[in-house]
Amino acid sequence: MSIYSTAVKKPISTALIFVAIIIFGLYSLNRLSIDLLPKIEVNMVIVITSYPGASAADIEMNLSKPLENALNSVTDLKNITSQSRENVSLVILEFEYGIDLDVATNDIRDKLDMVKQSLPDDAQSPIIFKFGTDDIPIMLLSVTSNESTNALYKILDDKVANPLARINGVGAVSIGGTPVRELQVYCDPYKLEAYGQTIESISAIIGQENRNTPGGSIDIGSSTYSLRVQGEFTDVKQLLDLVVGNRNGKVVYLRDVAYVQDHVEERAQETFNNGIRGGMIVIQKQSGANSVDIAKEIKAKIPDLQKELPPDVKLGVIMDSSENIVNTINSLVETVIVTFIIVMLVVLVFLRRWRATFIIVLTIPVSLVAAFAYLLASGNTLNIVSMSSLSIAIGMVVDDAIVVLENITKHIERGSSPKQAAIHATNEVGLAVIASTLTILAVFLPFTMITSGIAGIMFRQLGWIVAIVITVSLAAALTLTPMLCSQILRLNPQKGILYKLIFSPAEKALNALDSGYARLVNHAVRHRWAVILIAVAIFAGSLFLIPTIKTEFFPTQDNARIGINVELPIGTRQEITRDLAARIDEEIRTKYPEVMMTNYSEGQAGEDNTWGQLSTSGSHIIEFNVRLYSVGDRLKMSGSNRGLTEICELIRKDLDEYTEIKRYTVSAGGGNNMMGGEATVDIEIYGYDFAQTDIIANQIALKIREDYKTIVSQVNVSREDYIPEYQVDFDREKLGIQGLNVTTASIYLRNRINGAIASLYREDGDEYNIRVRYAPQFRESLEDIQNIIIYNNAGQGVRLSEVAKIEERMTPPTIERKNRERVITVSAVAAKGAALSDIVAAANDEMAQIEIPSEVSWQLSGAYEDQQETFHDLGLLMVLIILLVFIVMASQFESLTDPFVIMFSIPFAFVGVILGLSITQTPLGVMALIGVIMLMGIVVKNGIVMIDYTILCRERGMSVITACVASARSRLRPVLMTSICTVLGMLPLAMGTGEGAEMWRALGMTVAWGLSVSTLITLIIIPVVYCVFVANGLTYKRWREKHKKN
C-alpha cells in the first residue's frame, strides 16, 4: 500500500504525526537561542614571544624569522604574518576555515618545541593565543560621574564589575577609563640632595615601615598569647611623619623632602561618555555563552546596581551587541510573516477556494518548524542565516502541495469521491513532484559542501535548512495534503456573494490570460526561427549590460555603530589629546542628530584592562565609539535618516579639517564585525628595504587619495611612523671609573621619572601602590634628567650628564611581515555607492603607473582576495549544480534532449539577473551570486512542468504543435502560481529596510528579477525550442528510415 493511500485511510494518524512535528518544532523554537550569525570557528592563532630589551629589527631577525620558518610547515596554513615590535614578536597564523584548530595548535606546539633551541636565551617561551569571536566584547557600559571621579575605580570594581562577573556566562569584566588610586610621594631633588637622601633610600624606608610582623607566641600564666607588630599605615598622613634619616644630628622627616598626594595614577586612560568624564565597563562573554541571554540578564541587573552607587554615578549602555541581534531577528520574523501572507494571497487568487488555500498554506508552518528541530539538534541558533533561509524557502514549500491539490481537484470535478480522488490523483503526480523536489535538492545540498571562508559558514546552514524544509514539504504534500483534501474538499461548494464579488473578475482575467497566452504560443511555434532569433538577441543584448555591473564581497550593514580611531603625532601630550577629543566629540554630537551617544577614551590603558591591552592605546590615541539610533527608529528619534556609510563619510570630511590629526580611521560597524563592514582593497607591497617600500606605499596612497576621491573614502598605510624618543647613552668607561654600571644607573633614572613602588597601602581590603618619584615640576625638561644624581656604593654622587649623553633618535617602526617577507599594506576603503571592483581597477591602474624596482613586489588582498576566492568557489559550485540538475531531469524524463530543452530557461535567468543588477545598480556580491545559483534550480522547475505535460500530450497522440499549445495553455496557471509565489516571496527580502536587511537585499533581488524575466521568456521559448528539437528529431528519423529502405 502506498504512503498516500495509507495517509488518506488513516487521517487521525496522519494528522497527529504532523501535530507531533509541529509540537516538536515549537518546543525546539522555544529552546533555541538567538544570535547574529552562525557559530564561526576561529581560524587564527597568534604566537606571542617577548624578548625584553630587543629592538624591532632584532626581534624580526632573531624571533619572528625563525618562528615563521618553523611554523610555515604547519598544515592547512593559509597565511602567516608577523609583527615585530620593540620587546615583542607576534606571529599570526591564519588557517583555512573549517579545520580543527586543536589539531593545528598541537602542530604549532610541536614546531615551537623544535625551534625553541635556536631562539635567543633571553627570549621568553612563545605563548599560543587563540583570538576568536568570543573575545569581542558583547557589551560596553558607560559610567558618568561628576564628583566621584577619583574613587570611581573602586566603586565600579566593588559595586558593578564584581556583581556582573558573577552572572552566568560572563567572562571578563574590565573597567577602563577610570584612574586607579595611588599614593604619590613627590620628592624635591634639591631637598633630597641637601638632606643626603635618595629616592631609593626613601622607598626602602617606606617599605620597611609599612609592615605587620608576627612576633610568635608567649605563655603568660595559663594562657598563650600571640605577639604582633602592627606597623602598617592606617592613615595616609602617617607617611609624612616617617623618619627618613639624620642630618647633622637632626631628624629628617619625609615631609622635609617630599609631599604626599593621595590621588590617582598619573598616566591613565580617560574615558568620556557624551562628553562627561566617566568610565567604561567592558564585558566579554565566556566561550560558547549566548550574548542575548547574558545581555538580558545584565540589563535586568543594571537598575539594582544603580541603586547601590553614589547619586552622581550613572550607568548607561554604550554598545549592546544583543540589541542589534534582537532587532535583526525581529525584522526577519516580520519578513517571514509578510512572505507568508503574500504567498497565501497568491494561492487564494489562483485557486479561489478557501479550503484549498487553507490546505496549501498549512504546509508552510509544518515544513518551517521542522527547520527549528534541525537547528536545535545541530546546536545552531536562530540567526540571520537561518531566518533568511526560512524566508527563502516559504515561496518554494507550497509548490508540491499546489501540484497535488490541483490534480485532486481535477479528479473531484470529474466525479470521484474526495477520498478516492485524493489517493489516485496523488499517485498520478507523485513521481513528478518527487523529481522536481530533487532538482531543488540538487541545488541546495551542494551548498552544504562549501567550506571556504565566511561564505561556507553562511551557506552551509542555508543549504541544510532549505533542503530539510523542502523535504518535509514533499512529505507533507504526499500525505498531509491528500489526507486533508479527502476530508474537507467538496465538489462545487456553495459560492457566496462575497466570493463572486471578489473572484469573478479574477476568474475572468485568468481566463482571458489563458486564451491570450495560447494564441501567442500558437503564433510563436509557427514562427520558430524568428522567436529564437529574438531570444538570442535579448540574451546577447543583455550581455552588453555586463560592463555596467559592479562587484563587491558583502554589502556594508547598518548596525548603527561607528568606530573612530584618531592618532595624533606620536608623543603628543595627553592634555592636548584630551582637548582635541572633546572638540571632535562636541562636533559629532551637535552635527549629527542621528547620534544617540558617544564614548571616547584617550591615554595609555592600564595593565589590568584586558580589552585595553588588546588594542593599541597611548597618550596620542583617541578611540571613539559612536552609537546611532538603530535603523528602524532613526527617523523617528532624530528627524533625519542618513545611513551609516553616509555619516561615516561626513565624519571623515570633518576630521580632515583638523590639521593636528596625523591619521584617522573611521570604520562603519564599529570595526570588529567579520563581515558586513566596509569593503577594503589592500595593496600589499613586499620588499626588504624600508625606505623603498615606504616611498611606493606613500606614493600610491597619495595618488589614490587624490585621483579617486569619489570612490575611495579613506586610504591607510599600515606601517607606523618612526618613533622619536630620547635615549640615554651611558659611557661605560666613565661609569666604571665611578664604580657604577649601566643597570644601576638606569635604575636610578627609572626610579626618578617612572617612580619606585615602595610598598602597598591597604585600606578596606584593597591595596594601592605607594609610588616614590620626583615631583612633576622636577621632571619636565632634559636638564632635569641631566641633573639626576647617581650614587655609587661609596655614597659618592655623580650627575647623569657627567656619565651619559641624551640623544633624540627615531626608532624603527613595527616591522610587519606576511608569508615570510616584509610587507607594507595600503588599504583603501570604498566610499558610499562605490563597489569593490571600482577600487580594484583604480589600484591596478595606479600601480601600473608607478615604477617598481625589481626587488619589490605587490599584490591585491583584503576583501578583494576573499571575493576572488569565494567567487571562484561559487563558480565551480554553479557548474556542479547545473550538472546535477541535468542529471536529475535526465533520469526523470529518461531522455537527454528534454532536459536540454528545459536548460534553455537558464540563460534567461541570467538576462533577468543582469537586467536587475544593472537597473537597480546593485553590485554583484556573494549574496547575489548565491541568488543566481538558487535560480538554476528554481527556473528549471517551470520548464519541467511544461515539458512534462507536453510529452504527456504527445503520448496521448497530439501532433507536436498542438501538444505544445495545449500544454502551454494548461500549465500556464501552475507555472505562474509557483513563480509568483517565489518572486513575491522574495520581495520582502529584496526590499527589506530593517536591521541586517542589506545583507539579503541582493539575493532577494537577484532571484526576483531572474525568475520573473526567465519565467516570461521561458513561457514562450520552451515550447518553441521543444518544437524545433522534436521536429528535427522526426525529420532525422524519417530520413533514416527512408535511407534504410533504399
Added chain:
Amino acid sequence: MKAIFISFNQAYYEAIVTLMNHSSIRGFTYWQDVQGRGSESGLPHYGSHAWPTMNSAFLVIVEEEKVAAFLEQLHNLDLETEAQGLRAFVWEIEQTI
C-alpha cells in the same frame, strides 16, 4: 445464474461494493489493476505517464432476478459522472460446481 463483468475506473470501487451489499450480492472476483479503453468515447486507463488512471474489474455471478436492478443502479452511477468510465456486461452461466 448470470455473470456480470464490471470494468470501471478505480475510483468507483467503494461505490460499487456498497451497491452490491445493498443488492445482497455477496460473492465476487476482483482484479485491482486492469488496463483498458472505451470502444467509442472512453479514455484509456493505462496507468502510464500519458494515461495515469487505472481500471479495476469485478466478475460477479448472481441470480437472474437480481441482474436488472443491479445493472440499473450501476447505470445510474455511471450517468452521475460519465467522465470516470464504468461498463458492465452480462452473460449466461452454463454450469457451476
